[in-house]
Ligand SMILES: Nc1ncnc2c1ncn2[C@@H]1O[C@H](COP(=O)(O)OP(=O)(O)O)[C@@H](O)[C@H]1O
């Protein structure tokens with residue numbers, strides 16, 4: 271027997287030899303329809319990037335009145351976006367790829383991803399309009415309704431509720447109560463009720479716009495909306511993305527009738543809602559069929575180009591590399607998400623479990639925060655409100671790296687912690703606001719465990735740059751402890767390191783920032799360090815393109831992980847960007863995790879009507895806190 275290789279990728283290739291018979295000249299496309307952009311890219315059979323292009327909604331489509339990709343109605347907590355804008359983006363991104371020199375006739379397969387949980391409401395005319403698109407006209411000309419000439423369009427409602435929407439607390443309370451409690455809902459669907467999930471969203475849509483609901487013939491997620499455009503008919507919802515709806519029973523592999531009844535309003539209305547949602551195929555890799563003739567005529571795709579199921583942006587992101595169960599990905603986009611691929615099904619109201627997009631028996635673990643990139647931008651801009659027209663991160667990074675860990679300028683100083691939420695948050699479930707605290711961990715000299723939490727002024731402070739990064743990463747560590755286990759030190763295998771990921775891969779816009787990478791390593795640890803994907807600028811679209819390669823070129827029964835591992839070029843595809851575990855530093859942040867838990871509990875307690883904040887079910891002991899005073903939001 272050959273010796274088993276120690277390089278992790280060679281190790282995977284040894285056990286999953288993969289199909290390395292690549293198709294000469296074949297190209298595959300992947301898309302990411304996210305909050306602020308539509309990105310499209312093209313890879314070859316060797317997984318190498320060949321072309322990429324993007325459309326930036328704020329830059330390219332000011333006419334829709336959007337900001338950061340969305341429209342808002344703060345009085346009701348609504349955040350939404352017009353699908354018509356996304357149609358324009360599809361034509362524009364393909365035009366840009368054509369201008370970049372892409373020969374569409376080589377595209378053998380195409381897949382994509384959509385920001386999760388957004389819901390699109392199609393009209394009864396949609397199927398027919400999609401099936402008869404004229405390649406000489408644009409998508410938006412043919413699919414959008416127009417009041418002017420009384421043209422009925424493909425949409426029963428002109429807006430799609432966005433993942434940042436917070437208008438459905440009432441519906442969420444009903445969803446959590448409907449099967450008993452939030453834990454039961456999480457056990458069945460993978461998550462407790464969330465504002466942005468389609469179940470509560472559909473329930474609110476039905477009551478707020480009863481006529482539109484009645485006129486809604488089909489309901490898509492953002493991912494299946496985009497797939498439908500390319501397919502030329504309404505595409506099924508994907509097996510992974512369906513687990514972000516609070517409507518799908520993961521163990522049954524079917525729509526949950528009790529939850530459908532709640533969303534639909536009565537038992538009698540369940541079959542109709544089920545029809546609107548459609549059948550969900552079990553496989554994430556079986557092609558839906560060939561591409562719509564619109565794209566053949568207009569761009570020169572081959573008529574045989576296969577449309578592979580489109581999934582959510584987060585499930586797609588974990589397909590951008592052969593992720594091991596002990597690795598984590600942190601996506602630093604508009605949202606911050608923490609992702610792991612795991613065989614363990616351990617649902618809890620504090621986080622999400624979803625079906626894996628390609629591999630039955632694996633699940634995706636996810637934490638998701640609304641206050642990721644936009645919250646960091648807010649602090650960046652508070653640090654230099656007038657003098658930063660280029661939106662440079664330099665001053666923010668300098669402040670973050672020159673401030674000592676947790677602002678402890680001497681070991682006796684309390685730890686500085688903060689919550690910076692320009693938008694209502696998911697975990698903990700808090701309204702918009704900023705809260706800053708000084709946390710003094712329990713001292714060894716007292717007989718009872720006593721810690722103190724003291725509010726700090728709620729005004730901008732130069733230390734905020736470090737505090738926001740530390741507190742964001744501490745929140746990830748607090749909530750992911752149950753998913754990581756101790757492992758031997760790479761330098762001293764007889765020594766067991768505390769629970770932490772083996773590697774952390776950074777993706778998304780913020781992954782370009784070295785200060786974020788360094789603080790991620792200090793707070794979250796990671797035995798092998800912090801890495802960044804070095805293939806193109808978008809892991810999510812890349813994961814979709816890899817799914818398309820796998821779906822078209824795999825041998826019968828060949829799994830995704832083995833297939834990708836077989837073609838993976840470790841040296842060319844990933845780069846180490848920061849150190850991970852540092853003895854002493856990691857343990858210091860372990861104390862701060864308890865402080866952050868205390869801050870969240872304090873602020874949650876102060877918020878009238880604050881409900882289920884995602885603290886239940888987490889591991890670790892609670893400090894007996896001496897609580898002093900109170901802090902206010904802004
Ligand atoms: N150098 C940087 N440092 C920190 N954040 C950055 C940097 N470059 C981009 N970003 C952040 O990335 C976010 C966009 O992330 P991206 O993943 O491209 O978008 P999306 O959420 O639409 O997928 C922006 O809101 C911005 O805050």
Ligand SMILES: O=C(CO)[C@@H](O)[C@H](O)COP(=O)(O)O
Pocket residue numbers: 304305306384385386387433466583584603604605606607638
């Ligand atoms: O709601 C979630 C995941 O549950 C978000 O991750 C959205 O999917 C948006 O992602 P980005 O626009 O930040 O990429």
